[in-house]
Amino acid sequence: MTETPDSPASGTDTRTDDEKRHAEKMAKKKAARDRMMANKDGEKGLIIIHTGPGKGKSSSGFGMIMRCIAHEMPSAVVQFIKGGWQTGERTLIETHFSDLCQFYAMGEGFTWETQDKSRDIAAAKAGWEKAKEMIRDPEIQMVLLDEINIALRYEYLDLEEVVEFLKTEKPEMTHVVLTGRNAKEELIEIADLVTEMAMVKHPFRAGIKAQKGVEF
Secondary structure (H helix, E strand, O other): OOOOOOOHHHOOOOOOHHHHHHHHHHHHHHHHHHHHHHOOOOOOOOEEEEEOOOOOHHHHHHHHHHHHHHOOOOEEEEEOOOOOOOOHHHHHHHHHOOOOEEEEEOOOOOHHHHOOHHHHHHHHHHHHHHHHHHHHOOOOOEEEEEOHHHHHHOOOOOHHHHHHHHHHOOOOOOEEEEEOOOOOHHHHHHOOEEEEOOOOOOHHHHOOOOOOOOOO
């Protein structure tokens, strides 16, 4: 790079006092950040939870799946409860990326739609069996368990079994993402990363229905 007569490197610093203070502040921040990052070189398969009343839990999970696809990392989605929907992400994955991501829509709709608890429990249990199969597969690097927290909230699945499996049988380098409201404390306790989505405003309260590209 060619130095100009008024550049700091040439000995003439024409920056304002505000610009100098900003540069000094950023230099200190970078030094602190570099010190912090120097001790962080480990990797492990994470248990990740997206929960809370706000929108974006599944969307965030699918964002991670798309990152895996972009990095050509084999992944899988097991969808509980709302598996009856033909969502945009399901269409995209099944149409274009089925070689990198297996997609299993195991639910039959929300419980108030099916109105059949026995059927809901059977669907959830089938979903969990598929989830265990995907997590155990040594080739798969990330598994998204979409809305499993809802199935656990309604006690369609045995919480103790799910926690024990994740603690003892999840391969060391496999990431597992669990989404849905009201994540159980026992799951939060064993998780590596937990994000709670807060709702500030939602269009449903203003009479606006779920729309393509936003909700599905």
